[in-house]
Amino acid sequence: MNKSSKRGLLRKPLLWLKRVLILIPCLWIAGIVIFAFLPVPFSAVMVERQVSAWLTGDFGYVAHSDWVSMDEIASPMALAVMAAEDQKFPEHWGFDVDAIQSVLDRDKEGGKMRGASTLSQQTAKNLFLWDGRNWIRKGLEAGLTVGIETVWTKRRILTVYLNIVEFGDGVFGVEQAAQHFFHKPASKLTASQAALLAAVLPNPHLFKVNAPSAYVMRRQQWILRQMSQLGGESFLREHKLN
Template identity: 60%
Template structure:
């Protein structure tokens, strides 16, 4: 190699890495945009989630132009404390204690899944909020891998109250029914603020699979789960919410 060529490389060491530089700039821009959006959503109502968009676009691509999302944002103080406690009792009883991931629940799920043909998950409310808000539904290592840093960002930049507030507003409670306000109006003809413990437990009972489990037509499994959730709510006590 000539001395001239060597000198050129020393003057322009990154000349042949322009593609990598563009990728790096794009990644940096994407991360900054993600952080800026997450900071804004600490205080602003969430207009829609990634999962809502996935559902709406998916239906349009299938030619279903009649599908409509039912979604009405409400602040946490407009949601019954019973509803707040019900989702914690049903989905994540260590919500106040962990930093996004319940390692004990993950270990228990792994042991259960080794012994059973049915798969048990161990997602926390924080993880479900991250998935519903920013990611997509489906089983893939890519989605699960992205879920980890997104969850950590939410836990770092938001309070537990804000995570719970967003979760309750964007969780799916039935086909096209997103958020506890829309669910309460649809199934009980009342605002979310007026939900009693039994109604709250019923809504929480369908969360694992709100398409298969119907709040307006609960089967035996949903009723049994509703009763279990109410017992867990009594065990936790409404004072639990003061720790948020």
């Protein structure tokens, strides 16, 4: 094989790689614009979970969520996830600088990447990226977070988050979680049930809503106290989140 033939063989994969590198950001931008108004049919994490299940031979697994508007979600649920995951959500522009600095200070000792993600960052990651922690994904997550914070309202970010977040194996979104664990729609969730759902969010594969550990029960009570300290319904009304 001569040199020109070798260059031709290399040129095609590089051309396809270039096209993919251009296409993916375009799809992300289109997704940010489209999902500012339309329901999200599925997320990247849902696709990842589904493909992973198929590859391991689990053909009974179904990653599914039922979209509901914020008006169809009980107010305590929105308050619970903010109390548990991101109490500065209404105020920041996608990043909690103090929390990030704290994590970086701790990571200097062990070198491991730990969480300090806001609800906006989690929404960007769940919707557009893969699971796991590394600097490449974190960098992409940061860019996507800026995009959704620029285009979407805080209420929209919270709505999308609640519709795609994972509450258990194959249980995505607050409507499916409410139906699966409590046999009621998301609009009927009580404060205690909302706090229990929020309590498993650090790791819904380790912590179980239907079999809560002592830690999960303690976290549920802590979340309920935080919900009260934030101001309850008045907190949501003040920031136009309900």
